[in-house]
Amino acid sequence: MQSAWPNQSIFSWLQQVLAERFGHTFSISSTESDTLWLSYQESPVQILLSIDPISFNKANSDLPFTTWDATGDGWASLLDRPLPAPGASTLSSPLIEPIQNGYRINYDILGLTYWMLSRLEETNRTNLDTHQRFAATSSHAFKHGYLERPVVDEWLGILGQVIQKAWPNLQLKQQQSGMKVSHDVDMPSQYGFRSPVGIARGMVADALKRRNFKGVFLAPWIRFNSQTSLHPADPANTFNWIMDVSERYGLVSAFYFICGRTDRAKDADYEPEHPAIRALMHDIHRRGHEIGLHPSYNSFQNPQQIQAEAQRLRRTCEEENIRQTVWGGRMHYLRWEHPTTMRAWDAAGLTYDSTLGYADYVGFRCGTCHEYPAYDLVEGKQLNLRIRPLIAMESTVTAPHYMGLGVGEAALKKFQDLKETCLAVGGCFTLLWHNSQFDSEAERELYKAVVSYKQTPLPCQSNS
Ligand SMILES: [Zn+2]
Incomplete structure (x- = not known):
């Protein structure tokens, strides 16, 4: 792999990640093998960070683990709990110390950021589940009990405090936290x-x-x-209800359509060109919601297939005069081969992908709930594609074959905790809820409770 940590190409990408996070461009450089420097414009002040190339070049989950009590050391922990510290078995104390002209941090925060965001951990893995997916249970985060912690965001929160102490006059960006809802359209009609x-x-x-x-x-x-429009009595035709709920809480719903068939049983039974689907897309667009792509079951290792399906969606929308500036989506069954699938999305000219969450457990697969620029760790370069991590899929929480929490209080508590965590780190709670998973009143109530939790309703949109 060309892009071993640390190198210049990763530095340029991380500079972008930090700029999006803090609203300022810091330069990252390194002249010694065990330290790197963060500097700002012409300022003589620097933040030194240690480098851990042994841990953060591992393309597996065999990293040591410990935790760090930020509060005990005089720093604020965004979640009021000790921070998970992957890659280290012990940490020096104090972890952060003032030096002449700045600060020194004795933990490789940027190495951790690279390792988590680039998904080096899941590259070329062979222990996959029945859908050939890298499972949560194989991950370092699950094994060490921090999958529900946005560990990168927590550590960047610490780095932000150090930056603020090093350059007290710098105004750091205020994060816009919130939630995004999206709906994979596997079955628009029963x-x-x-x-x-x-x-x-x-x-x-x-x-x-x-x-x-x-x-x-x-x-x-x-x-x-259902020749020209979906029938109102169809149990899977929940689109208007979903959009009503979103509009009540000031959200834009994204609906991802399947535009190909690579597995007869697992892909959808509709074609995007069907008049009823065209009418549905019209409605979605007219109401200000978003249309996106849901590549078919066997497309995840096939860039040409993903490209063809993306073109088919765009062509259909063009024929309907539907224009969007952003084209994103998510893989069907969350199938993902790293970095093949990511490169395919990039090559198809798509704006963002929102696949990266696990099917078997909710949480922070990428260690973050902030969108970020994709990095191709094999080619060693930043891509145009944006990664929008998926935090929870409804069935991961509710279904007996996954976490099995049902559709009552226990499930609601899980969703609320995740949303609260995302808000606490200034991130985005990205929730997937299929349009075909609103069969019971209990499911609808649960969904509304999750969406409304800590969400400010827009006063002028309450007619649903
Ligand atoms: Zn699907």
């Missing part, structure tokens, strides 16, 4: 796009297995009345 045989099978299954007699009559009715 019955609308099924073949006649599929409808017949569904009717038999509804009657015999599910004892759902309403479904038996609804299925053919909806199927033959």
Whole structure:
């Protein structure tokens, strides 16, 4: 791998990450193997940071671990708890000390930032789950109990305090914290796009297995009345309800559409060009929400496929006069091969990807809830693509085969804790909730409770 920590290409990328975080450009340089310097314009003041190339060049999860009691050392911890310190087995005390012309930090905060954000840990891994995904349970963060901690944001919070002490006149950027909701459109309609045989099978299954007699009559009715728009009685047609909730809380919902079929069973049964989908996209756009891409099941190792699906989405939107400046999305089943999938998104000219969360556990796969520029650690260069980390998918919390917390109080508490953590570090709580996961009143109530939690309602949008 060309881009071993530390090198100049990583420094330029990290300068960008720090500039987005603090609102100022600091230069990062290093002349010795164990120390790097942070400096600001012509100021003679410097912040020295130690470098740990042994830990932060590891393309696996075998790093030592300890914690640091920031408060005990006289610094503020953003989450009021000792900070996880991956890569170190012991830390010197004091961890941060004043030196002539500045400060010295005896922990490799920037190495940790590189290791977490670049996802070096999951490059070329072979112990994958049944969908060939790198699982949370394989990660260093899960093994050491800090997956629900935005460890990079917490450490950059410490660095921010040191910067503020080193350059007291510098006004650091105030973070705009909040939440983003997105919806993978795996199934826009329960019955609308099924073949006649599929409808017949569904009717038999509804009657015999599910004892759902309403479904038996609804299925053919909806199927033959979904030619130009989704049927209002279709259980998966929750789009207006979702947009109503978002608008009530000042949020923009992003809907990611599947535009290809690489697995007959796991991909969607609709085509983006279908008149009912075009009408849906129109509605989404007209109401000021966002349309994005949800690349098909087997596209994650196939850049040409992702590119073709992105072009298909853009073409369909162009035909409908739908213009957006931002085109983002998320991989179906959160399938991701690093860095293949990331490069494919970049090459397809997409603005951001929001796949990087785990299916099996919620939390901070990239150690952050801030969006950041993608870095290709094999090529050793920053990409145009932005990474928007996914913090929670609804089924990760609720489904029995994942965390199994159901749709009651325990689930709500988990979502609230995550959202609170994101707000505390000035980040963004990115939540995925499928449009087809609002079958019960309890699911709808849970979703509304999560969205409204610590969210300021917009006074002029309360008609839903
Ligand atoms: Zn999906």
